[in-house]
Amino acid sequence: MAIIENGRTKYIPQQFERKWQDRWEEEGLYRAQDFSDKPKYYLLDFFPYPSGDGLHVGHSKQYVGTDVATRFRRMRGDNVMHPMGWDAFGLPAENEAILQQIPPYENVPKNVANFKRQLRLQGISYDWSREINSSEPDYYRWTQWLFLLMFKRGLAYRGIGMQWWCPQCKTILANEQVENGYCWRHHDQLVEKVALEQWYFRITDYAEELLESLNHLSWPERIILMQRNWIGKSTGADITFQARDAQGVEYPIRVFTTRPDTIYGATFMVLSPEHPLVDVLTTEEHRARVTQYQQQAARQSEIERLSAEREKTGVPTGGHAINPFTNKEIPVWVADYVLMSYGTGAIMAVPGGDERDWEFAKKYSLPIVRVVEPPSPTEGSDDVYAGIGVMVNSGPYEGMQSEDAKSRIIAELEQRSVGHAATNYRMRDWLVSRQRYWGAPIPIVYCESCGIVPVPEEDLPVLLPTLEHFEPGEDGRSPLALDPDFVNAPCPKCGGSGRRETDTLDTFVDSSWYYLRFCSPHDDQAPFDRTAVRYWCPLDLYVGGAEHAVMHLLYFRFFTKVLADAGLVEFREPAPRLLNQGTMHAPDGKRMSKSKHNVITPDSVAEQFGADTLRGYIVFMSPYTGDAQWDPQGINGIHRWLGRVWDLCQKPARKSADREPQAEELKRWVHKTIKRVTADMESLEFNTAVSALMELTNALQRLRPALEGSEAWGWGVRSLLTLVAPIAPHITEELWHSLGHQRSIHLESWPTYDDALTLDEVVTVVIQVNGKLRDRLEVPRGTEMQSVQEQALASKRVQPYVEGNQIVKVITVPDKLVNIVVR
């Protein structure tokens, strides 16, 4: 320790931070105890993928914040669980392994070790005894078990369909993983459509509950909104139109519409190019054009669909259908603005009431009938109007309000058996199979005589073989398909020869239940111990980036609901409270990334300033939920502050008695600060908590000459240290021990305050004339406002503005302000 003068030392964090990190871990300070009389608090960070790039200070923004909250909660007396684990399966790990020519089963542990080292050097207080890794058999064994649970409950099924294929990932993607037609991992890679048989989870069975219970979550509004939009519920009706082919054979075309009230305006129908009835209804004279259109749509639909204001295209089939309400024959067209994947893949087109249909009708000169009049007729009558209003051209419904007509028309549909009320969701089932190596094998065997056979629970895990060649092929088959030892397996049912499923599970399956595993991370009898889960879950606070708004957060809610229905958990929402930490940008304002060479690592900052300065700066620079930009200059402020805290705790030059009024002032400062910091910690507003602590530090420094060595002084310094402890755990621990304490400061109780002492004895009352500030008066708190008003009127600064004017009224707010209104 560098001693500078008369026993005082200099703040050199590098000399002691490591020492405390090691000691905390040896003593198991942060181990969560299963079951306790204390209130439990389960705080979880989103499951991170341990990238080979390691952590940068952007990650620290999240992890330091949750760590501060965790440490605060412990001092408040909660039994806290704050675990950490690794979302180690999946494409990023596999791609990285391929790039480095190291198999993922060797590369991942290396990366994990580096992540742990980086988290430790920041003084983050995880309970490492609960560490989990989704790519290890004792974890994915239970991921497979949960797949089987889905299978048993009829929620896992195989289906054929047009799927999104990313040529770079060389695998199928779920809908949620396609952004604007591009792969979510390769933002310049357009996805392609291929027809494949895949495994799905029936998440749509839960669409309604997933939507409804959003209303009861304490989540950021925009995340709730994004989920709501994703689920995309719409209500209306299913209606069947009768169509005829050239031979006069009738075929029903089922459509979904949100506006059954506009049915009298349905002047044509549109089928999506993939619709099965297209081939049937197309007449010979139109067949060539229709077939050509279908091929063209299949080939370029995704690229074309991206051009923003693309003109609609389509061709007539030559077939016709009957509008069941007007009884008129209407033409059936094919157009790619109707998607096979939504609703029924067919629509009734109402050009008078729908902008898209209107645009199409205009282009191809199809009839347009307005059936709903706007409340105030404005534009030309051939214009489209999609709102609600009064019914016209609608037979018996003429003159009715369109909303009333809607329910009556639905009733008529049902009565005539040509349709019924219906609800549609935009969300589709979750495609979970991936044609890649690095994931949990799907525990299924295909048997020639028994068909699809689940692997018995007692035979789990289906081990992922340690392949030397794990690169994905070009043929859409998993590398596992090339390993005969893996593929060939006896049928669990009949013992005959079978083939294993060679696709692996989407990583989002792994992360859909990890929060449960932390409750009993080493359980070898079940995915989780139900008693432990009953104690710890649901999460008290869940923190992560907004980029998982739809995918992970939807999937893990779905899993929880399935587990609840299976009687395995007793709650239906895993995370009633969720927070998104803001994003940290590099000093150049861009996103921090290795490829942009603008990464700032916690290692380099901690080496230069110490972990506490890093932590303090990260929480101080911007609100926790707000974005930030790393400013290499700004960190000096925190380092100076901690240096001042250090100095305050150095041996007093002398011993003295409490001196008034300074002792009283200090007392009020401390109580006031405890109140502010407690409130800020509770609401995770760490930036203002640091401000308050800096103010207390400054006050102590100012009062030092009068109070140093006194009882009040010692109490003030100890209070400061306990309040700073969650933010800067190392320096406070070091100083705490230097003050003679044996036990860790992190085992101290959070200080309490007396509300009466959080207010100053003297208050500043603001004197305004017509709302403009003219003077300030210092008066004892609680002074009668009548007397303050008199003093205000007597003030030399106030008088010039009052003299010669008539006082209309005087507004007073006790201990705050006097506003003299003159004319």
Added chain:
RNA sequence: GCCGAGAUGGCGGAAUGGUAGACGCUCCGGUCUCAAAAACCGGUGGCCGCAAGGCCGUGCGGGUUCGAAUCCCGCUCUCGGUACCA
């Protein structure tokens, strides 16, 4: 296009109807030093003024109020989400 969030000094930000700019960064001046760095002390929204002090000021325009960064109406810009969902 639609939905959402936001705009406060040179910078990060504070204040959610009552002293705008807390707390920091930067910069300027001072102390210490042979000197520099570090540290410490003081100043730092703009304009006018020697000063006392005054005027202006929270994206823009209006409104409500004794009083508006804060509430209401209209607009501009920025960021995020979404994209033919019938």
